[in-house]
Amino acid sequence: MLNTEHANFPRAGFFRRLGAAVYDSLLAVAVYMVAGAVGFGIFYGLTASGLAGMNGFEHVSDALNGTPIYHGIYQLWLVLCVGTFYALFWSKGGQTLGMRAWRLKIQHPNGQNLSMITAYARIVWSLLGIGNLWILINGNKLALQDSMTRSEVVVLSKEANQMRNWHGA
Numbered sequence: 001m002l003n004t005e006h007a008n009f010p011r012a013g014f015f016r017r018l019g020a021a022v023y024d025s026l027l028a029v030a031v032y033m034v035a036g037a038v039g040f041g042i043f044y045g046l047t048a049s050g051l052a053g054m055n056g057f058e059h060v061s062d063a064l065n066g067t068p069i070y071h072g073i074y075q076l077w078l079v080l081c082v083g084t085f086y087a088l089f090w091s092k093g094g095q096t097l098g099m100r101a102w103r104l105k106i107q108h109p110n111g112q113n114l115s116m117i118t119a120y121a122r123i124v125w126s127l128l129g130i131g132n133l134w135i136l137i138n139g140n141k142l143a144l145q146d147s148m149t150r151s152e153v154v155v156l157s158k159e160a161n162q163m164r165n166w167h168g169a
Contacts (some may be wrong), residue, residue: 007111009154011141012104015151017132023098028082035081037076040064087119098154103161106153114151122149 046052057063131144
């Protein structure tokens with residue numbers, strides 16, 4: 001969705017992004033915990049029904065963590081759930097809850113929202129947040145993930161950050 005009202009806001013600096021990231025990390029931990037419980041429940045059901053073997057382990061959690069293929073699939077599930085949390089928020093309205101609190105929005109320079117593919121690409125290019133350090137090196141307030149996905153994080157005015165005035169949702 002194109003929102004030209006948000007096209008000319010200033011780019012966010014490192015410390016403002018860091019503040020939003022701290023807020024969002026709490027939400028990401030919650031998503032991780034729920035995804036972990038759901039994933040464990042599914043694995044428990046698979047072992048109870050005999051569709052997944054216990055591989056010599058006595059406890060389901062030992063089988064999950066001690067069998068490389070089970071553990072790998074479980075970890076992939078967790079990463080996809082947390083990544084999808086960010087990608088959905090970024091592609092649907094440009095803001096996570098932490099970003100809303102800090103009046104930040106991710107968008108293309110013309111105000112257009114990111115696609116899901118671009119949002120996932122941002123996650124990969126952020127290098128677990130390390131890509132934000134690029135802002136400290138260059139003068140244009142673009143992180144590595146911004147440059148690689150042709151997007152930007154802007155600081156919205158208080159009025160533009162209000163839900164009733166926000167056309168991105």
